[in-house]
Amino acid sequence: MTLKIDHMTILVSSLKESMPYYVKLLELVGFTQVKEWVWTDKAGFFFQFNQAKSGTSAYQRYGAGMNHLGFVAPTPEFVVKVQTEMKAAGFDVPEIQDFGGVKALFMKDPDGIRFEVTYYPPGVAVVD
Numbered sequence: 691m692t693l694k695i696d697h698m699t700i701l702v703s704s705l706k707e708s709m710p711y712y713v714k715l716l717e718l719v720g721f722t723q724v725k726e727w728v729w730t731d732k733a734g735f736f737f738q739f740n741q742a743k744s745g746t747s748a749y750q751r752y753g754a755g756m757n758h759l760g761f762v763a764p765t766p767e768f769v770v771k772v773q774t775e776m777k778a779a780g781f782d783v784p785e786i787q788d789f790g791g792v793k794a795l796f797m798k799d800p801d802g803i804r805f806e807v808t809y810y811p812p813g814v815a816v817v818d
């Protein structure tokens with residue numbers, strides 16, 4: 691039996707600084723806010739945000755723990771839309787990378803937690 695992942699809790703150093711980023715990103719990728727700091731895909735998966743305790747270490751790119759979370763985009767144009775709208779909202783967003791037709795946008799929140807929005811052409815494996 692494979693158990694379904696039903697939620698992810700993300701601790702941020704500042705809810706005030708981080709939540710504008712998450713509000714924009716989660717709306718763009720189709721999530722709905724159900725209560726303060728909780729978002730759902732309406733299919734049983736939830737993101738929950740909380741304040742990290744002071745004195746804890748910051749997220750590090752190559753440190754132990756979650757490296758990044760990936761969202762699959764329905765089209766290459768959708769990746770461009772996310773990039774454009776996140777930039778327009780004032781967030782630092784890098785260029786889209788092209789890996790042989792795979793269009794990948796790697797972003798990070800104010801704490802450095804990384805998110806990927808990627809289009810995979812038909813027949814291309816998500817993880818290889």
